Amino acid sequence: MSPEQAMGRALELAAAAGEWGDTPIGAVVLGPDGAVLAEAANEREKHGDPTAHAEVLALRAAARVHGDGWRLTGATLVVTLEPCTMCAGAAVLSRVDRVVYGAHDPKAGAAGSLWDVVRDRRLNHRPQVVAGVREAECGALLREFFASRRGL
Numbered sequence: 001m002s003p004e005q006a007m008g009r010a011l012e013l014a015a016a017a018g019e020w021g022d023t024p025i026g027a028v029v030l031g032p033d034g035a036v037l038a039e040a041a042n043e044r045e046k047h048g049d050p051t052a053h054a055e056v057l058a059l060r061a062a063a064r065v066h067g068d069g070w071r072l073t074g075a076t077l078v079v080t081l082e083p084c085t086m087c088a089g090a091a092v093l094s095r096v097d098r099v100v101y102g103a104h105d106p107k108a109g110a111a112g113s114l115w116d117v118v119r120d121r122r123l124n125h126r127p128q129v130v131a132g133v134r135e136a137e138c139g140a141l142l143r144e145f146f147a148s149r150r151g152l
């Protein structure tokens with residue numbers, strides 16, 4: 001599927017995370033042929049795990065099925081929110097070719113907003129970045145989630 005279609009699926013996963021009380025963030029990893037290798041939602045609250053961000057969970061699952069050890073060469077990470085430092089680092093270390101994200105995160109984004117870990121020229125692998133895919137929908141989901149939390 002296209003990155004735009006994968007973002008649609010990531011939005012569904014994000015909405016589900018919001019239902020169980022996690023910040024609504026979803027991620028999909030596409031293989032070199034565009035097939036879905038793995039998908040995940042943010043499960044930090046669900047599992048009490050500070051590293052259970054959607055991107056990390058999806059990259060781990062994708063590596064298990066991709067068939068090249070831990071390397072995700074040729075793969076694309078699609079995520080609803082700009083990756084944080086941990087997830088940007090994980091994307092670099094997994095050797096994905098491309099990172100596609102929806103909403104920018106001016107407070108913690110590490111793929112262009114606050115830092116640019118993904119394209120740091122000092123690192124030997126720099127995935128291509130496509131930002132702002134279905135940004136309005138991705139941002140609206142997060143805003144609605146935080147607005148409803150404040151209303152509790």
Ligand SMILES: [Zn+2]
Binds near residue numbers: 053083084086088
């Ligand atoms: Zn993260």
